[in-house]
Amino acid sequence: MSLAVLLLLAVVHAACAADLEVLVQNDRAQPVAEAVVIAAPDGAPPKPARAKLEQVEQIDQEFVPRVKAVLVGSAVSFPNHDSVRHHVYSFSPAKRFDLPLYVGTPANPVVFDKAGVVTIGCNIHDWMVGYIYVSESPYYATTDAHGRAKLAGLPAGAYTVRVWHPQLAQPEESTRRRAELTEPAFMEWQISLKPEVRVRRAPAPRGSGGRY
Amino acid sequence: MALLAALLPALAHAQWSPQLEGGITHQTNFSRAQLEQDRIADTAITLGGSAERALPFAADLNIGADARLAQYIHSEGASFASAGVSGAWRRKLGLGLNAPWLAARAGAALENARERVRDATRSNASLVAGRRFDERLELAAGFAYDRRVQRDDLAVVPGYGGKPFSLQGRTLFGRAGYALGEQWALLGSAAVRKGDVESSSRRNFTIFSASNAIANDPALGPDFIAYRLSGARTVTLSAGLSWQLGRYAALEGNASRDDTAAGEGLDYVNRIYSVTFVYRR
Numbered sequence: 001m002s003l004a005v006l007l008l009l010a011v012v013h014a015a016c017a018a019d020l021e022v023l024v025q026n027d028r029a030q031p032v033a034e035a036v037v038i039a040a041p042d043g044a045p046p047k048p049a050r051a052k053l054e055q056v057e058q059i060d061q062e063f064v065p066r067v068k069a070v071l072v073g074s075a076v077s078f079p080n081h082d083s084v085r086h087h088v089y090s091f092s093p094a095k096r097f098d099l100p101l102y103v104g105t106p107a108n109p110v111v112f113d114k115a116g117v118v119t120i121g122c123n124i125h126d127w128m129v130g131y132i133y134v135s136e137s138p139y140y141a142t143t144d145a146h147g148r149a150k151l152a153g154l155p156a157g158a159y160t161v162r163v164w165h166p167q168l169a170q171p172e173e174s175t176r177r178r179a180e181l182t183e184p185a186f187m188e189w190q191i192s193l194k195p196e197v198r199v200r201r202a203p204a205p206r207g208s209g210g211r212y
Numbered sequence: 213m214a215l216l217a218a219l220l221p222a223l224a225h226a227q228w229s230p231q232l233e234g235g236i237t238h239q240t241n242f243s244r245a246q247l248e249q250d251r252i253a254d255t256a257i258t259l260g261g262s263a264e265r266a267l268p269f270a271a272d273l274n275i276g277a278d279a280r281l282a283q284y285i286h287s288e289g290a291s292f293a294s295a296g297v298s299g300a301w302r303r304k305l306g307l308g309l310n311a312p313w314l315a316a317r318a319g320a321a322l323e324n325a326r327e328r329v330r331d332a333t334r335s336n337a338s339l340v341a342g343r344r345f346d347e348r349l350e351l352a353a354g355f356a357y358d359r360r361v362q363r364d365d366l367a368v369v370p371g372y373g374g375k376p377f378s379l380q381g382r383t384l385f386g387r388a389g390y391a392l393g394e395q396w397a398l399l400g401s402a403a404v405r406k407g408d409v410e411s412s413s414r415r416n417f418t419i420f421s422a423s424n425a426i427a428n429d430p431a432l433g434p435d436f437i438a439y440r441l442s443g444a445r446t447v448t449l450s451a452g453l454s455w456q457l458g459r460y461a462a463l464e465g466n467a468s469r470d471d472t473a474a475g476e477g478l479d480y481v482n483r484i485y486s487v488t489f490v491y492r493r
Contacts, residue, residue, distance in 0.1 A: 060459070083227040084227065084229070084266065085266065085271050089307050089308070091307075091308060098307060101271050121308070121309065123304055123307055123308070123311070124304075126309055126344060195393070196394065197346075197347045197348065197391075197393075197394075198347055198394055199309070199344070199347050199391070200391050200394060200395075200397055200454075200456055201456070201459060202397065202454055202455075202456035202461075202462035202490075203231060203460070203461070203462055203490045203491070203492035204454070204462070204464065204490065205233050205235070205464060205488045205490050206231060206233065206260070206262055206278065211470075211484070212358065212360065212379050212381060212405075212407075212408070212409055212410065212446075
């Protein structure tokens with residue numbers, strides 16, 4: 001294939017691809033970070049994308065990032081950068097797994113082969129909670145601190161776009177919207193969030209030295 | 213303090229989990245006296261530091277060291293410094309937030325007070341079982357043994373031992389923590405302790421005849437005498453509130469009441485109020 005043909009194909013592809021910018025806010029019009037936005041093409045499923053090796057790190061006894069979106073079939077490694085051991089596990093129907101106490105990076109990453117939400121925890125540090133959103137579509141993004149996300153290079157066509165967040169108070173289906181993407185587009189959502197209930201990390205006094 | 217604060221990140225990096233505590237504790241009956249005129253209320257300023265780390269060959273096992281200072285405002289002779297070591301074991305009996313857990317801890321510390329009669333070696337051991345029912349509620353119950361050995365025998369009465377601060381006791385306890393949100397939590401506990409107690413008062417025949425060790429207690433006053441009473445039962449009820457300050461710190465307030473019955477009408481009540489700031493890396 002000549003260079004000219006390759007350039008032509010690239011130009012045609014660029015002409016057919018669109019970027020979707022998204023803003024997610026809560027009921028009070030405040031930006032919502034860590035919301036996952038998924039654009040699923042209508043009709044024929046997209047050409048299978050190649051799943052990547054992803055990472056959810058453990059830093060300062062927290063999962064980083066706390067919310068991670070991955071493509072179905074992706075392998076995720078869980079490197080522990082702390083000096084204490086962690087025991088990562090999940091009971092979620094989309095993926096049950098258990099990585100017994102370790103430091104460093106476990107030898108085998110975990111493959112997420114079923115779409116859905118996987119809640120992960122640490123069996124030693126109960127306050128550590130993270131979420132892996134396993135998307136069936138290769139077109140997804142996670143909102144930043146300003147509630148914004150960009151899904152770049154979507155092939156022109158019709159999509160159903162939805163939003164998920166760990167504290168979403170409404171069914172994920174209720175966030176679905178149709179979009180015909182032929183050129184750069186902008187969409188925004190206002191979603192209801194439940195208050196977050198997490199195990200407290202607060203330290204406690206280690207004792208007064210005896211009172212008798 | 214500045215040096216300790218500077219050391220914290222280095223300790224944390226070296227697999228130690230360091231903790232600093234500072235607070236104020238007020239006791240309405242610090243002398244643990246039966247009679248109104250012998251009751252001395254006092255307030256202590258406390259400062260403590262400790263560090264724990266898991267053993268490399270057994271992740272469930274922790275070793276630790278701690279140091280503590282307490283300065284009493286009125287009874288200066290009771291002010292002390294202590295240094296100790298501890299070992300702890302904790303295991304979850306299953307996987308997940310709701311899995312029950314077992315924990316055991318043993319420790320020993322040397323305590324040096326301004327007044328020699330209060331110099332002691334303390335040791336304690338406890339076994340606790342607990343369970344978190346959800347993100348908010350955790351309950352635990354356990355058994356503890358405490359022992360305090362007074363260093364010097366300072367007998368003042370022929371036929372009576374001079375170590376009234378040599379004490380031991382066994383405690384059954386239960387405690388609960390309920391998170392009101394990510395920042396606030398309610399704490400509560402109840403305990404029953406059976407064993408020796410030390411009670412200081414001016415000369416008093418009833419307590420004299422019931423005690424089995426006697427020494428002068430100049431920390432509370434020149435005419436105060438420390439008596440050891442055995443077989444006493446202390447019921448403690450405690451309630452507290454913890455306020456999380458960021459990721460590593462908390463401010464905890466506690467109010468508790470000790471009701472001690474030592475037989476022969478030798479009962480006393482001590483109310484204890486404390487506010488403690490805790491910082492852990």
